[in-house]
Amino acid sequence: MLDEVRRCLRVRHYSIRTETAYVGWIKRFILANQRRHPRDLGGREVEAFLSLLAVRGHVAASTQNQALSALLFLYREVLKQDLPWMEQVVRAKRPLRVPTVLSVAEVRALLAAMEGRPWLMASLIYGSGMRLMECLRLRVKDVDFGRGEITVREGKGARDRRTVLPASLAVPLRREIERVQSLHAADLREGFGRVWLPFALERKYPNAGTEPGWQYLFPSEHRSVDPRGGVERRHHLDDQVLSRGMKQAARRIGLAKPVSAHTLRHSFATHLLEAGYDIRTIQELLGHKDVATTQIYTHVLNRGGSGVLSPLDRNA
Incomplete structure (x- = not known):
């Protein structure tokens, strides 16, 4: 599946840095869900993963947004699935x-x-x-x-x-x-x-x-x-x-x-x-x-x- 992610990224001319970052986030998402295939997961698991980054990981807002972009790319472009609008995600605060x-x-x-x-x-x-x-x-x-x-x-x-x-x-x-x-x-x-x-x-x-x-x-x-x-x-x-x-x-x-x-x-x-x-x-x-x-x-x-x-x- 990760090879397919890379192929889709390269077809759309994403940079090698973006490719590395997206693949890294998708791996972390899979590991956080006991190595289950993303096709068996959905919006609830994505919400939980992103909220965990903000609550426990204390990541910056830009980092959380990058993780969200990677998972949206996975579901929309690779798995051809639309995620429901995720209203329950705990957003990392973007400092001014x-x-x-x-x-x-x-x-x-x-x-x-x-x-x-x-x-x-x-x-x-x-x-x-x-x-x-x-x-x-x-x-x-x-x-x-x-x-x-x-x-x-x-x-x-x-x-x-x-x-x-x-x-x-x-x-x-x-x-x-x-x-x-x-x-x-x-x-x-x-x-x-x-x-x-x-x-x-x-x-x-x-x-x-x-x-x-x-x-x-x-x-x-x-x-x-x-x-x-x-x-x-x-x-x-x-x-x-x-x-x-x-x-x-x-x-x-x-x-x-x-x-x-x-x-x-x-x-x-x-x-x-x-x-x-x-x-x-x-x-x-x-x-x-x-x-x-x-x-x-x-x-x-x-x-x-x-x-x-x-x-x-x-x-x-």
Whole structure:
């Protein structure tokens, strides 16, 4: 059954990360019900499982929603069964949190403490507002130096968009592309060099996988076997490369705030708002479907056009 789940996910072009997460939740659901087949279970068991996650597991709302999505996919797309509306599920509370944002000085100090490819990726995320996986999945052809923009393919919600290419990164990015081309040429000499292509592009354009433009901008140091096809090829860098680099840099400069690639994305949006850019423009650059999502950064600023002066400072 799990093989059928994977097949259905791949037919619908779900990412390998989503596939891993969904299969994991379905396994947990089966184990929680004494290994009974999901066909013999139903809405009552799904309700109990999700409620258990919230009551005993104290999971975040996003985690519970992911488990629900996995089980809905199992029943609707794989088993072809409609679950009754589950009104008895105990929902995990979604906390209202403001994002962690670094000041301009903190961002500069953090980047100054980094080097190599982690520095370039962190700089690119802060300079363009991309998500971590959007950065890692960039292809060489998606960087347009002439127009000064980056095309993000298949971003969140399967939407393409364009965002700004920082002019200060043009030279190091060109050097990175030269390194990619050299690595790709070496792979071709060894009988490899065919990169993974989305959807049916590999059948439609048989030679596209070996073209320089389709290679990942940040390829892995080593080739690996693709779990979805068994082909040995060079994938993009692992996301932990950047995460480790950022955490090490934060420790070196004594930064107490938690830092991640998403912290840089939050900082990008906040600093653009501080500079006076229109919120609709920032929404487009970030790839938010609803401007209400972007408006959270106005709460981070917590000031109007002329700023808010604390009463304590006014009386000083």
